[in-house]
Amino acid sequence: MAEVKFSKVTKKFNENLILSGVDAEIRDHEFVVIVGPSGCGKTTLLRMLAGLEEITDGEIHIDNVLVNNMHPSKRQIAMVFQDYALYPHMTVEENMSFALRLRKAPKAEIKARVTEAANILQLTTLLKRMPKQLSGGQRQRVAIGRAIVRKPKVFLFDEPLSNLDAKLREEMRVEIAKLYQRLNATIIYVTHDQVEAMTLAGRIMVMNHGIIQQVGTPIEVYRKPVNLFVAGFIGSPTMNFIRGKLKAEGDKLYLKNDDISLYIPSFLLSKTAEHDGREVVVGVRPDDVLVGGAAREKCSEKLDGMLEVSELLGHRENLYIKVGDTRVLATVEAFFDQSPGSKVEVCFNYENMHVFDKATTQRING
Amino acid sequence: MNKEAAVYRRKKFLKYLLIHAAIVSFVVICVYPLLRILSVSIRPGDKLFSADLALLPSGANFAAYVRLLKETLFLRWLWNSLLITVTTSFIGVSLASTAAYAFSRFKFGGKKGGLILLLSTQMIPAGMLILPLFLMIMKLGLMNTYLGIIIAYSVSSLPFSIWILKGYYDTIPRSLEEAAMVDGTSQLGAFYRVILPLSTPALSIAFLFNFTTAWNEYLVARVVLFSSKQYTWTLGLFELQGQYITQWGMFAAGSMLVTIPVLAVFLYSSKWLISGLTLGSVKG
Numbered sequence: 001m002a003e004v005k006f007s008k009v010t011k012k013f014n015e016n017l018i019l020s021g022v023d024a025e026i027r028d029h030e031f032v033v034i035v036g037p038s039g040c041g042k043t044t045l046l047r048m049l050a051g052l053e054e055i056t057d058g059e060i061h062i063d064n065v066l067v068n069n070m071h072p073s074k075r076q077i078a079m080v081f082q083d084y085a086l087y088p089h090m091t092v093e094e095n096m097s098f099a100l101r102l103r104k105a106p107k108a109e110i111k112a113r114v115t116e117a118a119n120i121l122q123l124t125t126l127l128k129r130m131p132k133q134l135s136g137g138q139r140q141r142v143a144i145g146r147a148i149v150r151k152p153k154v155f156l157f158d159e160p161l162s163n164l165d166a167k168l169r170e171e172m173r174v175e176i177a178k179l180y181q182r183l184n185a186t187i188i189y190v191t192h193d194q195v196e197a198m199t200l201a202g203r204i205m206v207m208n209h210g211i212i213q214q215v216g217t218p219i220e221v222y223r224k225p226v227n228l229f230v231a232g233f234i235g236s237p238t239m240n241f242i243r244g245k246l247k248a249e250g251d252k253l254y255l256k257n258d259d260i261s262l263y264i265p266s267f268l269l270s271k272t273a274e275h276d277g278r279e280v281v282v283g284v285r286p287d288d289v290l291v292g293g294a295a296r297e298k299c300s301e302k303l304d305g306m307l308e309v310s311e312l313l314g315h316r317e318n319l320y321i322k323v324g325d326t327r328v329l330a331t332v333e334a335f336f337d338q339s340p341g342s343k344v345e346v347c348f349n350y351e352n353m354h355v356f357d358k359a360t361t362q363r364i365n366g
Numbered sequence: 367m368n369k370e371a372a373v374y375r376r377k378k379f380l381k382y383l384l385i386h387a388a389i390v391s392f393v394v395i396c397v398y399p400l401l402r403i404l405s406v407s408i409r410p411g412d413k414l415f416s417a418d419l420a421l422l423p424s425g426a427n428f429a430a431y432v433r434l435l436k437e438t439l440f441l442r443w444l445w446n447s448l449l450i451t452v453t454t455s456f457i458g459v460s461l462a463s464t465a466a467y468a469f470s471r472f473k474f475g476g477k478k479g480g481l482i483l484l485l486s487t488q489m490i491p492a493g494m495l496i497l498p499l500f501l502m503i504m505k506l507g508l509m510n511t512y513l514g515i516i517i518a519y520s521v522s523s524l525p526f527s528i529w530i531l532k533g534y535y536d537t538i539p540r541s542l543e544e545a546a547m548v549d550g551t552s553q554l555g556a557f558y559r560v561i562l563p564l565s566t567p568a569l570s571i572a573f574l575f576n577f578t579t580a581w582n583e584y585l586v587a588r589v590v591l592f593s594s595k596q597y598t599w600t601l602g603l604f605e606l607q608g609q610y611i612t613q614w615g616m617f618a619a620g621s622m623l624v625t626i627p628v629l630a631v632f633l634y635s636s637k638w639l640i641s642g643l644t645l646g647s648v649k650g
Contacts, residue, residue, distance in 0.1 A: 050544075073548065073552070079544075099549035099550050102555075
């Protein structure tokens, strides 16, 4: 296994800047998930690491070896493609052994490695089948098997589950997590699905507009997003954002807009006078919005709102509440006892509140 | 309900009847000329026309076939044609397959212009190319040689083959080659091991096109080849037509015999002309 290092990696397609000076290090045996919206440059970064895309500027090292101009086959990486990319004229076994046959590995070794990978991925009974005779999930397992057989230094996964249905995706996610525990390999996994990122990653690398926004463990990224983009992208349902201006009243700080006057405790923003007049965006996750009885029980300062819509998800319920013109989403335990149209009291869990500067979009609370 | 079902069944039957009648008519139109030639080839005497409408004439025999094989250089002409055609087809497909790959996968200056130029060569009538081809082959010193005619045939069918193959390569996902390259092949290796095996339907079509074009070609052969021993069958059979008499029986017998190689190639190629080779490679 190996370390991967990106140093000021830039990619331009004609005049379009796709990646802008990406700096990142992936440690040995680490499972890093690169996550971001479509077009953020995450797949391009992975393809550049694989050698399938030229690097405009910067350096990529695998195991301290500069690989900028190295052919993909020499980089000792294996890649699982979004669309599986199985060789349709070869059986599952031939697909899995293709790389080893190219290397002219001994037949016994090829057989042993294919059998081992087939056992891990439960493909033993499918080895003689052609790709067209397999289901989507089976094809994806073959694609992963083809990567495992090679015993590469780094595994690259390019949105491997995006073509599967929700149930299969969940199953395969667990399979990949188990596979990582078993192989203990260096894995770089690209996805736009933040659930995959949160559940699989040792560290998450959040990207947008060709720039790495934040790198951290899933819980760091979830609990302390460094900017508005990360806060909005990570977490489902998405974070509530309340825009307004900070106003100091005595030694207390308030967020004020036309609808809301919200007390900002000193453990969030301590130097009250410094923040007076600053335009900010306050972020609160739906789980940290308390409504009705819970609000009355736990909060001293509450806001009045109106329940617009409720969505029952099973054991949880999404409540869409309007506070003046500001919409707030709360996720509460099912079953909420008030019906749409009724007045509700709302408050926020300050412990998990996030404050971002409106102009810079950066986090300003600790 | 039963009445409606009966009407539906009758309509369905009529539809099938019409479709089959149309198919049978087309088959008859296609096969009838061949049967007439067969009829002429086994008709006693060198008669092209006959008042007899029967396809199997009275006194039918294979004398024309025997005379053709014994009294003329027909087998030699057939061999020449076969040699020229097969070589032309292999050269044409080899060049077209690699050129089409470049047009399909690489970015280079003049790519679009090149493709249009190739297409435009197909719009020039074959007769207009005779003179330049003659001059080129003469300057190369390849008159009355197999090589001269092979070069002329190979280059003239290249543009069509390139277009056919380029169109097919475009439908093959690039991720297959990328996967092969990550697995350890070069780009050329990926082409050879992944793209070519998947392109057999298009390669077969290009091969058949090259084969039939070269097999039936007359004009260029007339200009390039001038010794009877070097003749292709098209030139050879033309020798049977004299100023005052044409040996129609032998002519028809030759025409029947030359269909055999083409038929064999078509039948053999049909197993490669199957679609869906790339099924299952990527998410459908």
